[in-house]
Amino acid sequence: MKTMTCRQLGGPCDLEHRGESADDVINAQDRHLKEAEKAGDASHQEAREAMKGRWRRPKKSLDWYRDTKQAFAELPEGGPRGAAGQPDESENPMKTIDIPGGVVHELPADLRDALLANTTALDIWTGLTPLARNEFICWVEDAKQQQTRERRIRRTQEELEEGKRRPCCWVGCKHRTPGTGKSRQFQPQFNLVTVD
Numbered sequence: 639m640k641t642m643t644c645r646q647l648g649g650p651c652d653l654e655h656r657g658e659s660a661d662d663v664i665n666a667q668d669r670h671l672k673e674a675e676k677a678g679d680a681s682h683q684e685a686r687e688a689m690k691g692r693w694r695r696p697k698k699s700l701d702w703y704r705d706t707k708q709a710f711a712e713l714p715e716g717g718p719r720g721a722a723g724q725p726d727e728s729e730n731p732m733k734t735i736d737i738p739g740g741v742v743h744e745l746p747a748d749l750r751d752a753l754l755a756n757t758t759a760l761d762i763w764t765g766l767t768p769l770a771r772n773e774f775i776c777w778v779e780d781a782k783q784q785q786t787r788e789r790r791i792r793r794t795q796e797e798l799e800e801g802k803r804r805p806c807c808w809v810g811c812k813h814r815t816p817g818t819g820k821s822r823q824f825q826p827q828f829n830l831v832t833v834d
């Protein structure tokens with residue numbers, strides 16, 4: 639059993655797919671992309687289109703399959719963060735706690751780790767509505783630079799502890815409305831004032 643993430647398969651998030659073969663994880667990613675599309679998640683649209691294209695033109699996509707299969711073959715058993723049965727996971731039961739994500743955004747690994755390390759924030763997080771969690775995740779995911787992202791993750795914990803239920807000064811997730819276009823580049827660019 640090995641693990642490949644959405645990102646390793648050309649997608650934008652860190653959702654992990656487990657499987658015995660490269661085909662397993664590719665099929666899991668295909669399902670994941672379909673679900674994201676259904677949910678109106680624009681961030682996955684590009685990867686979804688690419689995957690659709692591969693099913694339509696399998697010959698042209700042989701390179702991608704070969705590379706993916708090769709990458710899968712080179713992965714260690716279990717995957718990057720340890721699979722069931724690996725000692726590191728049984729020693730760390732915190733890692734197996736299921737922390738809820740948002741409406742269209744899944745909880746990214748770095749935010750998840752930050753919440754796991756902060757029980758106060760974690761408590762409040764799990765008590766939030768999925769809609770509220772979604773806003774925080776969207777805000778974090780929106781950061782273009784790693785530095786900004788880390789700062790927003792810190793701010794998320796602080797704002798939760800301060801009792802805020804929405805990220806401060808965030809315009810709101812725009813990925814929840816279906817049919818907002820293929821990619822975010824085509825969205826009108828508002829100059830949002832966000833506090834990092």
Ligand SMILES: [Zn+2]
Nearest residue numbers: 644649651653
């Ligand atoms: Zn994904």
Ligand SMILES: [Zn+2]
Nearest residue numbers: 776811812813
């Ligand atoms: Zn969003």
